[in-house]
Amino acid sequence: MYRSIIIGHDLHGGGRDALALGRLLADASGAALVVASVIPSGSILTGFEISWREHQATISSTIERIASENGAEAEVLASSTPTRGLHDLATDIGADLIIVGSSRHSRAGQILAGNVGLSLLGGSPTAVAIAPHGYADPPEHRMITIVVGFDGSVESGRALEAAVTLAESSQATLRLVAIAEPPPEVYAKGAADGSYRELTTAIESRRRNELNAARDSIPSGVSVEASLIAGDPATKLAEAGAHASLLMLGSRAWGPARRVLLGSVSAPLVRKAPCPVIVEPRGDEPELIAAAGTYAEATS
Numbered sequence: 001m002y003r004s005i006i007i008g009h010d011l012h013g014g015g016r017d018a019l020a021l022g023r024l025l026a027d028a029s030g031a032a033l034v035v036a037s038v039i040p041s042g043s044i045l046t047g048f049e050i051s052w053r054e055h056q057a058t059i060s061s062t063i064e065r066i067a068s069e070n071g072a073e074a075e076v077l078a079s080s081t082p083t084r085g086l087h088d089l090a091t092d093i094g095a096d097l098i099i100v101g102s103s104r105h106s107r108a109g110q111i112l113a114g115n116v117g118l119s120l121l122g123g124s125p126t127a128v129a130i131a132p133h134g135y136a137d138p139p140e141h142r143m144i145t146i147v148v149g150f151d152g153s154v155e156s157g158r159a160l161e162a163a164v165t166l167a168e169s170s171q172a173t174l175r176l177v178a179i180a181e182p183p184p185e186v187y188a189k190g191a192a193d194g195s196y197r198e199l200t201t202a203i204e205s206r207r208r209n210e211l212n213a214a215r216d217s218i219p220s221g222v223s224v225e226a227s228l229i230a231g232d233p234a235t236k237l238a239e240a241g242a243h244a245s246l247l248m249l250g251s252r253a254w255g256p257a258r259r260v261l262l263g264s265v266s267a268p269l270v271r272k273a274p275c276p277v278i279v280e281p282r283g284d285e286p287e288l289i290a291a292a293g294t295y296a297e298a299t300s
Helices: 015-031 049-069 082-093 115-120 154-170 184-193 195-216 233-240 285-299
Strands: 002-009 031-041 073-079 097-101 127-131 145-149 172-178 223-228 246-250 275-280
Touching: 002 015, 002 082, 015 031, 015 097, 015 127, 015 154, 015 184, 031 049, 031 082, 049 073, 073 082, 082 097, 082 115, 097 115, 115 127, 145 154, 145 233, 154 246, 154 275, 172 195, 172 233, 195 223, 223 233, 233 246
Parallel strands: 002 031, 002 097, 031 073, 097 127, 145 172, 145 246, 172 223, 246 275
Antiparallel strands: 127 275
């Protein structure tokens, strides 16, 4: 469950969108909100010192006002980049989630991770959420359906675990979506003797078993739906999120422990999903080993 959520606010529309998503998640999880803005550190050109200090004071007072109006704490910090500043703040206060808005070039109602979002998704020590462009506009959002992309991996299991906890506290419906991606076309050369069809069937059967095991692990108090869909994972998950309150994914299956890393599915999704997306970080090695053993028992 999220206990501390950082809202990356740039005093523009993306910050408002991130704040709206943060309030929804805080209401559902009981997390404390921190509205944060990062100002550039380094030397100031001679003659601009006074105007720069005035600019900093304006940012600080605005962030403090926004935080106060939303029952949140305010943090204005200097760093070499916004990404590093948010990383450092998350580590210092033990935050569970960082939320940023989409690029101002994205279409309304769709996410498109900007430079800060993409940088965060390249190694954040905590979960990262991207709010769609225009998310702060009416109507008021509610946590109704949480979609989880599940592929049987330990990483997607971590996303499922976070989603279950959120669904329990918000009374939202949990929808598990497993994608049976067709084998590469190179295997189609053996289609004449039925091997390609058999391979496709085997992939679907494995995904179905994984999906059923995951569904059966959900606590009885959570309303859950499970869907097995054939096709391209990123495209089908984006379609599944069309009417969802939230889409949750696991990090890439390899890379540094306790970091968010985009993979072949999450990377395109943070550029085109029609709803907010949360990417959960990987666990450390002992967690991965323990979770893999538990999952193997559940699917054996």
